[in-house]
Amino acid sequence: MISGKKKILLDLDGVLNEYGETSYDENYIPKIKHGAIDFIRSLSEIGELYLFTSRNLKLTAKWLFENNIDGYFNDITNIKIPSYLYIDDRCVCFKGNYAQTLEEIKNFKVHWQ
Numbered sequence: 228m229i230s231g232k233k234k235i236l237l238d239l240d241g242v243l244n245e246y247g248e249t250s251y252d253e254n255y256i257p258k259i260k261h262g263a264i265d266f267i268r269s270l271s272e273i274g275e276l277y278l279f280t281s282r283n284l285k286l287t288a289k290w291l292f293e294n295n296i297d298g299y300f301n302d303i304t305n306i307k308i309p310s311y312l313y314i315d316d317r318c319v320c321f322k323g324n325y326a327q328t329l330e331e332i333k334n335f336k337v338h339w340q
């Protein structure tokens with residue numbers, strides 16, 4: 228897809244789905260999170276979306292299709308392709324300060340725990 232939009236990598240588990248409510252199952256992707264579809268729709272207006280996940284490609288593609296959001300994504304990838312932004316529930320944003328980053332790592336908690 229050719230567009231002037233910047234690439235945005237969007238994580239699946241814990242961002243787009245209700246990950247964390249049940250234990251991890253590699254054969255099952257939890258249900259879509261409330262508000263996720265509106266979020267994806269809005270985000271797709273400003274960015275070229277890529278789904279970033281280490282999950283099985285076919286299973287992930289099926290989940291996107293079943294939730295009717297497959298059309299918003301340019302691709303599914305497990306590679307951190309060069310992008311403008313990465314959206315993830317398990318990350319710390321490095322803002323140039325190592326001490327501050329270490330503090331954030333020590334105090335880190337995912338939103339669903």
Ligand SMILES: [Mg+2]
Nearest residue numbers: 238240241316
């Ligand atoms: Mg995640």
